[in-house]
Amino acid sequence: MDFHRPETLKDAPTHYCPGCGHGIVHRLVAEVIDELGIRQRTIGTAPVGCAVLLYDYFNCDIIECAHGRPPAVATGIKRMLPDRILFTYQGDGDLAAIGTAETIHAANRGENITVIFVNNAIYGMTGGQMAPTTMIGQWSTTTPDGRGQYAEGGPIKVCEMLSALDGVCYLERVSVSSPKDVMNARKAIKKAFENQIAEKGFSLVEVLSMCPTDWKLPPEKAMDFVNEKMKKVFPLGVYKDRSGGRHE
Amino acid sequence: MAKIKFYAERCKGCGLCVLVCPHGNIRMSTELNETGHPYAVLVDPARCTHCALCGRMCPDMAIEIDDPKTSKKDKSGKPRE
């Protein structure tokens, strides 16, 4: 089958480590934007974290935000330009630690935006510290004996947590750790953008992704880590879907 | 006729394509590219079915496939928007 770089991705090599999932997620988002024909009315947000430089890779308008604030920034843009398509691209520290309040309240307001949440259970850019989604027992540079339930608390399960909010339209957890998972992730991301186009409200896709460097694993073992360990703690699936109904 | 392209200079040698190729038709090079990584190479073009699983797993857009039958490009070669 025909397979090419989507127009929404620039022809630029990324700075990501070998085997990092960000490159796959970037491509899926870009493919969906291409497919829906919305590149010229899309504005994305770049997070603080490994994906901060995504403005060098995405071929559409991008605003780089302070750590954790993309949902608030996207709210500001979307409310002023309701016919534009807004996506945030956020890591686990950005979305579920320093930006927890912004995430929950944008979701609760039912902001008509699309959130791409890349969960790799570790802080990548700063060198492998504990993330809010680091799993119990998982090693990180700030949990040298493994994350403990009592001192550090368990991993925050974002989809489960947000599913309690009435404002949320769509929540799905996917993965990019196998070709089949990648295809499913693409479908979920597409749906999250379609919901926005149809003005159905807040959609979030959580993508379990590999961080071979900070997990200290070779790329193929990092895929196994997602498939065998992360999927047990973060089960894949649809956590909320009221896209069938109208967004009030 | 479809054609698969591996961009050696883009490849970081993660090997995810090698893992997912259903025909075991991709291997890593023994020499290094300009950025110091081994890179993916096709073993036998004749055995490639152009299923694009390798491209879908590639985090670096280092693999592309031209397939006139399913192409979404217009005649000028530009993708349709």
Next chain:
Amino acid sequence: MAEKVLLKGNELLVEAAIEAGCRFFAGYPITPQNEVPETMSWRMPQAGGVFIQAESEIAAINMLFGASAAGARCMTSSSSPGISLKQEGISYITAAELPCLIVNMQRGGPGLGNIRAAQGDYFQAVKGGGHGDYRLIVLVPGTLPELYQLTMNAFDYADFYRNPVLILGDGILGQMAEPVELTPYEPILDLPPKDYVLDGCKGRPPRVVKTLYLHPTDSLVQHNLHLQEKYARIRRELNLYEEYETEDAELIVSAYGVPGRIAKGAVKMARREGIRAGLIRPLCVWPFPAAPFRKAAQTAGRFLVVEMSFGQYVEDVKLAIECRRPVAFLGKGGGWYPSQEEILEEIRRLSSKAQDPASVKGSV
């Protein structure tokens, strides 16, 4: 003649902003500025704009970051502790050179402090507050007509210089009411096109709004040099102040905001007693209008600074006159208000001993 209305400062601020085309407000309730979000919540929809009660001050300022990048005239308002929370966002907005208006109706601090008026956020406003080498244009109206006019002008300054503007008021300014003529908005500057706006890349290359400068290594130095050039230009071009009876003054009284207005009353009373007092009352404190101070220092023997804080504004007065004259100080933070009589008493004391600076108590 335009309509004259009696409104609280906080309400008037809303009318001025909407008149000037502000169409986005995000904020979080905090006393003594609650009338701003409350009034905005119904006036903004009336004007076809957006009002959001944000989940936090941090979210509010970041919503402005977005709204401004989308091309809107936008504002937020708060009071001291809330403005502290906004500092992160202010630093980013300044780095990205986006225009917006921030209003601080100051209350007593530090900490939770109290809800009486104070001026303890002066350093935060004019010397930084957030991280990095940046400046805010800081306007300090002392009356409600000034608040009305300066609020409208603030949006022009913000758009013209692509820089956030801060209105540094206080709880009294926000809560007091006086009759104000609601004059129509007239742009005071020839505003540049907003060629940075993110509205989708149709018909143009994609744009990026960012504050990270990694490559080349000196790119952040270059960006800072560009910002400094802009700040130097603002320093040259923006000088707002009121001078009153300074020509022959032996003693110059200076205060900004509401104390400036009270000080003016005290100077008038002193003149009636034959004391040659004068007043310099800045309407912006960054850039600091140093020129009238330097000029006055050539003829006036001494200065008296009045502020509702423990000696912040006074430092800029001393810098402006390069410490060439003694500067007496009358001020307290935490919700203390100066009365005309108190200031007059200080003027009397200083004028009678003007020949002997060393004997003046309270000189700093």
